[in-house]
Amino acid sequence: ETGVTQSPTHxxxxxxxxxxxxCSSQSxxxxxxxxxxALGQGPQFIFQYYREEENGRGNFPPRFSGLxxxxxxxxxxxxxxxxxxSALYLCASSNINEQFFGPGTRLTVL
Amino acid sequence: SQQGEEDPQALSIQEGENATMNxxxxxSINNLQWYRQNSGRGLVHLILIRSNEREKHSGRLxxxxxxxxxxxxxxxxxxxxxxxxxxxxxTDAGTxxxxxxxxxxxxxxxxLA
Numbered sequence: 524e525t526g527v528t529q530s531p532t533h534x535x536x537x538x539x540x541x542x543x544x545x546c547s548s549q550s551x552x553x554x555x556x557x558x559x560x561a562l563g564q565g566p567q568f569i570f571q572y573y574r575e576e577e578n579g580r581g582n583f584p585p586r587f588s589g590l591x592x593x594x595x596x597x598x599x600x601x602x603x604x605x606x607x608x609s610a611l612y613l614c615a616s617s618n619i620n621e622q623f624f625g626p627g628t629r630l631t632v633l
Numbered sequence: 634s635q636q637g638e639e640d641p642q643a644l645s646i647q648e649g650e651n652a653t654m655n656x657x658x659x660x661s662i663n664n665l666q667w668y669r670q671n672s673g674r675g676l677v678h679l680i681l682i683r684s685n686e687r688e689k690h691s692g693r694l695x696x697x698x699x700x701x702x703x704x705x706x707x708x709x710x711x712x713x714x715x716x717x718x719x720x721x722x723x724t725d726a727g728t729x730x731x732x733x734x735x736x737x738x739x740x741x742x743x744x745l746a
Contacts, residue, residue, distance in 0.1 A: 527675075554732065558736075564738060565723075566721070566723075622678070622732045624678075625675055627673075
């Protein structure tokens, strides 16, 4: 088991609401990446944070935003939720040598 | 959009048989990784192969990489029921070590006891 944790495990929201997902990184890791995985698909890269700065972004609209804190934990915020945002959200923490994924947060938008 | 695709999309075999999954990708890469995912949960790293390598082994896993064909294969030998999972390839096309991976569509493997 990795030291990467995510909260909450499951979440149900309604369309138009906002959501914050959290990720605690592995000790010794300074980088966190976020991925969205729709049902039956592979994960898609949302963005990455390195030492509290955004360090690359995938093809996601600005209503997907994030933060990284001095302890390298991270948040993913999604505003104005849409039905298509329903997915498993995975975070991965890494250093130059390794990357570990967390167990994910299952978000359902009704 | 996905970088590539795994083939087949689904595979069902008997325990003890070998399972082979293929991955194709679109752009030049620094490395390619294979991951396993159980029941829609977190991803478990299986093996990494760098662009200058052609084959790697890890236990019952064998991975090959053909950069001229932009393809990779994962072979699981002597499969077990516990190998039942989805398998994804992921390519790192950016600066090496930055871990901005592009995943394929996955192969769902079912191993029957």
